Amino acid sequence: MSVKQSSAAHGIEFRDVSKRYGPLPSAPMVVDHISFVVPRGTLTTILGPSGCGKTTTLRMIAGLESPTAGRIFIDGQDVTTLGPAQRNVSLVFQSYALFPHLNVIDNVCYGLHGLHLRPPQVRDKARAMLDTVGLQGLDLRRPHELSGGQQQRVALARALALEPAVLLFDEPLSNLDARLRRAMREEIRALQQRLRLTVVYVTHDQSEALAVSDQIVVMDKGTIAQCGAPSTLYEQPASEFVAGFMGEAMLFEGHIHALNPADGESPAAGSHARLGPLRVPSPASLGPGPVKIAVRPEAWVIGPATSSGLAARLTKRTYLGSVMEYTFASALGEIFVVSPQVELPLDVGAPVSLTLADHGVSVVAG
DSSP, rough: OOTTTTTTTEEEEEHHHHHESSTTTSSSEEEEEEEEEETTTTTEEEEEETSSSSHHHHHHHHSSSSSSSSEEEETEOTTTTTTTTTEEEEEETTTOOOOOOOOOOOHHHHHGGGGOOOOHHHHHHHHHHHHHTTTOOTTTTOGGGGGGHHHHHHHHHHHTTTTTEEEESSSSSTOOOOOHHEEEEEEEHHHHHHOOOOOOESSSSSSHHHHHHHEEOOOOOOEEEEEEEEHHHHHSOOSSHHHHHHOOOEEEEEEOOOOGGTTTTGGGGGEEETTTEEEEEOOOOOOSEEEEEEOOGGGGEEEESSSSEEEEEEEEEEEEOOOOEEEETTEEOOOOOEESSSSSOOOOTTTEEEEEEEEEEEEOOO
């Protein structure tokens, strides 16, 4: 591999990329030496809280920002110094950025006029893209005559018409209501898989990221906190930050004790962290000492009050139709639990014993 080439199997590669706003070394570092790969034909979500650097990262892929250091490759080509028009990248903005004075088909045609196509070819291509995103028959409507979801589809059709090597989404669903947001994320995912598009998708919504991604890059303060498959980040977070950010989780103080053969503990069984009276399997990479234990609300198993398990008493319950939300008081503090058992809800004040399921529990460095 030469200095200027990267594997063509990589739709996008960031190699030790940094971005500092301002010429001085003391200027804020918005993106701090990050490296990751987006395989061609897959969807990667960049996820993180406001100010973590995810939008700046997206803008560097688009060529709207230049990195202070490092190199960026698209389809094996070094594009670090190339402008947006030279990168074969399309960006779908949060605001859709439709032209209000143009009708639907003219909005989609707009980007095609610079491709040296004859006018009939431009219209045919635009209409084919509208068919692809399910907007047949709406060619002559203006943006203000469309719903939010239809406007989103027009913006998507306009981006797809350019046949980009990479399609970028910047918080694309944040202006939609919850039901439409769910429907649109499913459509974007289905379209990406059907057309085998290389997509980078920026959001701060964890459930959105879990639903659409082949890979998630979690960013925190300009660095990559963890990168991997959605299930890996949810079930095996690498840090306290990722555990708390990837869906709802409560963090508890725990402790890994050295194995004691005198107590019948076998090294083959692996190490465990103690959470009150409960034992939680811990990664081999963590040695004895204090740790944090992340427990998701669905990981708690509610049983009758016995001498085993964690003794708790119900202080609050909420019926949500498909699940019950419970709050228990315990020696570990307040515990929030989501239970699918809605037929026989517990009474406030009921004593229970809580144990942990095999999923939704992870041990990270303290």
